[in-house]
Amino acid sequence: MTGKLIEIKCLTVRYKDEGNVIENLNMHVGYKEIIGIVGESGSGKTTLIRAIINLLSSGGEIVSGEIIFKGEDISKYSKERWRTIRGNEICMIFQNPGSYLNPIKRIGSQFVESIRSHIDISRNEAIEKAEETLRRMGLCDSFRIMKSYPFQLSGGMKQRIAIAMALAMEPKLILADEPTSALDVITQVQIIKELMKLRNNFNTSIIIVTHNIGCAAYMADRIMVMNNGEIIESDYKENIIAKPQMDYTKKLLDSIPELEGH
Ligand SMILES: Nc1ncnc2c1ncn2[C@@H]1O[C@H](COP(=O)(O)OP(=O)(O)OP(=O)(O)O)[C@@H](O)[C@H]1O
Ligand SMILES: [Mg+2]
Incomplete structure (x- = not known):
């Protein structure tokens, strides 16, 4: 090091x-x-x-x-x-990240918006990146998730989505x-391993x-x-x-x- x-x-x-x-x-x-x-x-x-x-x-x-x-x-x-480094070079995953999702917007549109506010890529490229990051977080059904509103998803899923939104920016x-801390043990291990992979x-x-x-x-x-x-x-x-x-x-x-x- x-x-x-x-x-x-x-x-x-x-x-x-x-x-x-x-x-x-x-x-x-x-x-x-x-x-x-x-x-x-x-x-x-x-x-x-x-x-x-x-x-x-x-x-x-x-x-x-x-x-x-x-x-x-x-x-x-x-x-x-x-604004030029937060969420981009340095990002924060909060104690209850799921609660930071916008309840009245589909996951897809908030994820794409978040990616495009930091990286200069097209809508379609952002959708691809969002779906790929969701899958990397163990959310295989990324197509359905992108179309969902937060209230249609479980607490653990929302948390993984919020974490994926941070990780997408690399x-x-x-x-x-x-x-x-709010997740079941299996999901906890998955997220911890994902963070370690990122490193x-x-x-x-x-x-x-x-x-x-x-x-x-x-x-x-x-x-x-x-x-x-x-x-x-x-x-x-x-x-x-x-x-x-x-x-x-x-x-x-x-x-x-x-x-x-x-
Ligand atoms: N907004 C605030 N206004 C005033 N005092 C605060 C505020 N936030 C935290 N504190 C105080 O600062 C100290 C440190 O709090 P902090 O939240 O950083 O602890 P923590 O280690 O993260 O605790 P936890 O494990 O419960 O999350 C505590 O004494 C707390 O009461
Ligand atoms: Mg604390």
Whole structure:
């Protein structure tokens, strides 16, 4: 792994009524690297990745620090410049991605619109790309899905469609916030494998936030453990699993049945 795709230096983020929830945080993601961020509820995982993609919820702001992506500090980008990289070079898969679909538009038309707002291709090419990405996500009946409205599809299908819409852009960096937590185990595995394939096929780097240190251990190269807005432990996953340093990390590992015995 050579070089850094993104480097975060001394990042401090605050919410108006809450004060600083992330303070002086440093981290980087290498090219083709998958980082798993774990930590309990409220530890600042969502805040961190929303800060990276400049989509903090209301009242949230970056107080100080730098976020260097391909040599530029994207935390200082204007709204207009963000439009050229968000959803394109850096994309976010939200905690409940299915809920971001437009309920009154067929999947096909919103998928095609989303692709064409980022890539300069014809309608037919976009349809082809959309259908192909759906099939890659295990949604074989892509023709029917393209004609459906969200209410005609199951929750798991909607989630996979929303993820497919992000993956279709083949971004350089994917930020995924608990992308599979609402899905059944088989679908979860399918999506995780799809994300891992993306790294191999398109050199994509990924930051995945999860409550499940087992999922992070499966997917990630390095694991970062957050607590109270800080990264309290960060290492290659083999080291974290074999020799967790912090009591907090040990507790997280102990709470995952699949990892017992490691
Ligand atoms: N819009 C907001 N306004 C004020 N405070 C917020 C806001 N969003 C988050 N916070 C606070 O920031 C801290 C970090 O929250 P965040 O959502 O980043 O945690 P998380 O690790 O993603 O938790 P979870 O695992 O439950 O998703 C918490 O103390 C939370 O209360
Ligand atoms: Mg969160």
